[in-house]
Each structure stands twice: as structure tokens, then as C-alpha cells.
Amino acid sequence: xxxxxxxxxxxxxxxxxxxxxxxxxxxxxxxxxxxxxxxxxxxxxxxxxxxxxxxxxxxxxxxxxxxxxxxxxxxxxxxxxxxxxxxxxxxxxxxxxxxxxxxxxxxxxxxxxxxxxxxxxxxxxxxxxxxxxxxxxxxxxxxxxxxxxxxxxxxxxxxxxxxxxxxxxxxxxxxxxxxxxxxxx
Numbered sequence: 001x002x003x004x005x006x007x008x009x010x011x012x013x014x015x016x017x018x019x020x021x022x023x024x025x026x027x028x029x030x031x032x033x034x035x036x037x038x039x040x041x042x043x044x045x046x047x048x049x050x051x052x053x054x055x056x057x058x059x060x061x062x063x064x065x066x067x068x069x070x071x072x073x074x075x076x077x078x079x080x081x082x083x084x085x086x087x088x089x090x091x092x093x094x095x096x097x098x099x100x101x102x103x104x105x106x107x108x109x110x111x112x113x114x115x116x117x118x119x120x121x122x123x124x125x126x127x128x129x130x131x132x133x134x135x136x137x138x139x140x141x142x143x144x145x146x147x148x149x150x151x152x153x154x155x156x157x158x159x160x161x162x163x164x165x166x167x168x169x170x171x172x173x174x175x176x177x178x179x180x181x182x183x184x185x
Contacts, residue, residue, distance in 0.1 A: 105159040105166035108136055108151055117170050118149070119163070125150065141173035 033044040058064040075085040107115040122135035134153045139146040159166065 103163045105161050105163050106136060107157045107159055108138075108149070109155045109157070115157075117159075117166055118146075119166075120156065120158075121148070123153075139167065139170045141171060143171070 029045055032048050033042060036044040036047050038044045038047070059068060072085075072089075076082050078085075104120040105117065106120050107117055110116055116138060118136040118138040120134055121137050125131070125133045125135060130150060132153055133150050134156055136149050136151060136156065137146050138149060
């Protein structure tokens with residue numbers, strides 16, 4: 001009986017991450033494919049991909065770039081739209097844009113012997129009357145959510161570590177030792 005339980009649990013540890021990852025990518029594919037309702041499966045995904053790619057290519061054109069600047073200006077002035085638009089844009093840019101925000105891993109001292117890991121998102125908070133303080137984003141384990149804390153810069157220790165490894169360690173609840181090679185070696 002012990003052999004059955006042990007091997008069943010081992011099988012779960014192997015299969016569940018594979019199946020859930022596959023399922024999530026499958027559902028994301030179907031969701032994107034349904035954005036444009038084509039009768040042939042996959043065509044909506046392909047067209048959506050091409051539209052995004054073409055938008056990226058055209059954004060380097062002066063006239064198209066000016067159109068996007070105008071669109072952004074309109075969205076940034078509309079009362080309720082401004083909040084949603086700015087939040088989504090900042091979140092996307094934090095991960096994939098030219099202004100990546102989660103690239104400065106730090107350890108924040110909570111006490112003399114306790115640290116938490118996060119990412120500095122603002123080095124200077126003087127613009128909100130908090131000179132000497134920094135903004136640190138603390139991702140939650142097993143979640144895409146997190147918390148923003150404001151701490152004295154003296155409580156923050158910069159880490160010479162790969163951001164992706166630190167994020168993997170945090171999100172996994174400390175159990176992941178990511179296979180991403182570190183910058184040190």
C-alpha cells in the first residue's frame with residue numbers, strides 16, 4: 001500500500017504541473033482565438049498575433065507613432081479610462097516594455113534577522129513628500145498579485161542576483177531553485 005501511495009504522489013508531482021500548464025496555454029489560445037470569430041480554429045489566434053506584430057512594426061513609423069501618442073493622450077485625460085489604461089500600460093511595461101520595473105531585486109529588512117524579497121520600483125519618493133524612502137513591490141507566493149511597501153532606503157539591500165531567479169523563488173514560496181543561469185556564474 002505504501003508503494004502505491006508513494007508512486008501516486010510522485011506521479012501527481014510530475015503530471016499536475018505539466019497538465020495545468022498545458023491547460024492554461026490551451027485556454028489562453030482559445031480565448032485569443034475567439035477574439036476574432038473565424039470559422040477555422042487557430043485563424044483568430046494567427047490574425048491577432050499578426051495584428052499585434054504589425055502594430056509593433058508600424059509604431060516605429062513617425063506618423064503612426066504620433067497617432068499612438070495622440071491616442072495615449074486622450075486615454076490619459078479621460079476620467080475613468082485614465083485609471084484603467086495607465087494601470088494596464090504600466091503593468092505591461094513593467095514586464096516587457098522598455099521601462100522594465102522588476103529588474104532590481106532587493107532584500108528588505110523587517111527586523112534584525114528577518115528579510116523579505118522584492119523589487120524596487122521607485123528609487124525616490126520625494127514627489128509624494130517621502131524623501132529617503134523607496135517603493136518596493138513584494139510579489140505574493142503562487143499568485144500574480146503582490147503588495148507595494150514604502151520603506152526607508154536604509155532597510156533595503158540590493159541583491160546581485162538575476163531578477164527572474166528571484167521572482168521564481170518568491171512566487172514558488174521559496175521552493176524553486178530556478179534553472180536560469182545566474183549573472184555571477
